[in-house]
Amino acid sequence: MNALNRDLNRLVRHFEQEDRAKVAADPRRLRFHLMPPVGWMNDPNGLCWYNGNYHVFYQYSPFNANRGVIFWGHWTSPDLLHWTQQPVPLCPDQPWNLHGVYSGSALVEEDALYLYYTGSVKFAGEYDFINNGRGSSTALAITRDGIHVDSNQVLLENKDYPADLSCHVRDPKVWKQDGRYYMVLGARTKDSVGEVLVYESEDKLHWKHINTLKTPEPFGYMWECPDLFCVDGQYILSMSPQGVSRQGNHFQNVYSCGYFPLNGDFRGAYTLGDYTEADVGFDYYAPQTFEAPDGRRIVIGWMGMPDAEYTNPTANESGWQHAMSVPRELHWNGERITAVPVRELEQLHTNHRTVAFNGTTRETLAEGADIQITNDSLHLHVMLGDGAVIEYGDGLLTLTLTEASGCGRTQRVAETEQLRNLRILKDTSSLELFLNDGEQVMSTRFYPQRADTLLLGGQGKAEIYDMKAMEFTYLAE
Numbered sequence: 001m002n003a004l005n006r007d008l009n010r011l012v013r014h015f016e017q018e019d020r021a022k023v024a025a026d027p028r029r030l031r032f033h034l035m036p037p038v039g040w041m042n043d044p045n046g047l048c049w050y051n052g053n054y055h056v057f058y059q060y061s062p063f064n065a066n067r068g069v070i071f072w073g074h075w076t077s078p079d080l081l082h083w084t085q086q087p088v089p090l091c092p093d094q095p096w097n098l099h100g101v102y103s104g105s106a107l108v109e110e111d112a113l114y115l116y117y118t119g120s121v122k123f124a125g126e127y128d129f130i131n132n133g134r135g136s137s138t139a140l141a142i143t144r145d146g147i148h149v150d151s152n153q154v155l156l157e158n159k160d161y162p163a164d165l166s167c168h169v170r171d172p173k174v175w176k177q178d179g180r181y182y183m184v185l186g187a188r189t190k191d192s193v194g195e196v197l198v199y200e201s202e203d204k205l206h207w208k209h210i211n212t213l214k215t216p217e218p219f220g221y222m223w224e225c226p227d228l229f230c231v232d233g234q235y236i237l238s239m240s241p242q243g244v245s246r247q248g249n250h251f252q253n254v255y256s257c258g259y260f261p262l263n264g265d266f267r268g269a270y271t272l273g274d275y276t277e278a279d280v281g282f283d284y285y286a287p288q289t290f291e292a293p294d295g296r297r298i299v300i301g302w303m304g305m306p307d308a309e310y311t312n313p314t315a316n317e318s319g320w321q322h323a324m325s326v327p328r329e330l331h332w333n334g335e336r337i338t339a340v341p342v343r344e345l346e347q348l349h350t351n352h353r354t355v356a357f358n359g360t361t362r363e364t365l366a367e368g369a370d371i372q373i374t375n376d377s378l379h380l381h382v383m384l385g386d387g388a389v390i391e392y393g394d395g396l397l398t399l400t401l402t403e404a405s406g407c408g409r410t411q412r413v414a415e416t417e418q419l420r421n422l423r424i425l426k427d428t429s430s431l432e433l434f435l436n437d438g439e440q441v442m443s444t445r446f447y448p449q450r451a452d453t454l455l456l457g458g459q460g461k462a463e464i465y466d467m468k469a470m471e472f473t474y475l476a477e
């Protein structure tokens with residue numbers, strides 16, 4: 001690798017060593033979620049199984065917990081439970097990625113791991129940085145050992161994309177199918193309409209634009225982080241659209257993320273079904289899926305929200321910000337995707353108790369908890385310490401964060417005619433709610449003073465587990 005790459009790697013290690021002790025001392029560090037070692041994390045990238053390990057690459061800014069120049073960070077794990085930090089594989093060290101090694105994906109081949117990503121550059125000068133002044137290159141880095149990058153090259157530049165596009169084209173997701181390679185790219189047209197470009201290649205290097213996936217009517221101005229996959233026989237186009245305004249209880253966040261069932265052929269004639277939000281909590285964006293070695297379709301999302309008004313106090317107080325959702329297994333139930341925590345997480349269970357409740361019951365909770373509630377009535381009331389209240393009734397599930405714990409987060413609502421069950425994964429500063437076996441999910445960060453009690457009101461049964469912490473091994477100090 002080039003000299004700049006070596007120097008940047010050293011610089012990252014230096015920052016990590018300087019800041020690790022302060023970050024590690026923060027009681028809000030999560031126990032079973034991936035976080036940046038220091039600094040800032042956003043989208044998951046390059047999710048895959050390669051060489052006997054799961055790989056989670058991610059958007060990483062080690063120098064600035066409020067987001068600075070973006071590298072790729074890297075965690076590996078043989079089992080989704082024991083995680084090892086790896087050196088930054090991609091640095092902004094090339095003319096085409098100087099202002100950020102942006103999101104992308106991994107293609108697993110026998111000889112190597114192919115990392116496709118977007119190299120971002122903002123040119124100096126008076127530009128709007130939408131239709132001019134921004135370089136978004138599709139690039140490929142190849143690593144044989146899955147850790148160290150052997151080569152890095154540009155495949156497509158702005159001039160190679162369709163002529164009606166703005167400079168916002170990014171986030172390649174690549175896969176192999178029928179002996180060929182396919183790539184989807186998120187895009188914004190010059191008229192500010194979001195869409196997804198489909199490319200095809202025979203050799204992984206030369207790519208041809210073969211189709212564009214879009215809605216009949218504009219749906220937001222930019223589609224970020226597209227993904228196209230098949231689960232239980234149904235093709236899904238997933239993406240994170242920007243510019244979709246709130247409609248009642250839908251699109252409550254500044255940006256959405258969700259999916260369309262895709263019928264027909266993504267390479268030719270297709271139709272998109274109704275859009276469904278992947279998560280209706282405060283903090284979930286830019287999810288990416290991959291296939292586990294046993295064939296499961298697993299998704300991990302960024303447990304954050306860009307440009308939101310709410311905040312995370314860890315950034316300024318402890319020098320780190322953001323985390324990933326837990327990995328979730330996806331299925332298609334004929335109408336929608338269901339997402340539930342991967343079964344590996346059950347290995348973190350300890351101290352199991354069963355609580356039948358009729359009226360109000362109070363339980364003690366550990367810092368990490370998995371609460372699986374079967375609901376037998378039309379109403380349910382759950383209170384987690386002084387941090388959050390979950391209320392179900394009249395077809396609405398409402399998650400309310402208290403003023404102190406929400407840091408600007410207030411209330412989110414999920415519409416559900418029936419609530420058969422509710423699973424709550426609580427970590428020190430995050431909550432993930434799975435409604436009706438994962439038909440809907442709500443993910444949020446929260447910062448309670450105390451969340452060591454659980455109040456259950458209504459009628460039903462709860463299986464409660466404490467959650468042991470995952471093991472995170474950091475690079476040698």
Ligand code: FRU
Binds near residue numbers: 043
């Ligand atoms: C989504 C996103 C991507 C981009 C990356 C940059 O959160 O904006 O579109 O590649 O983050 O960090």
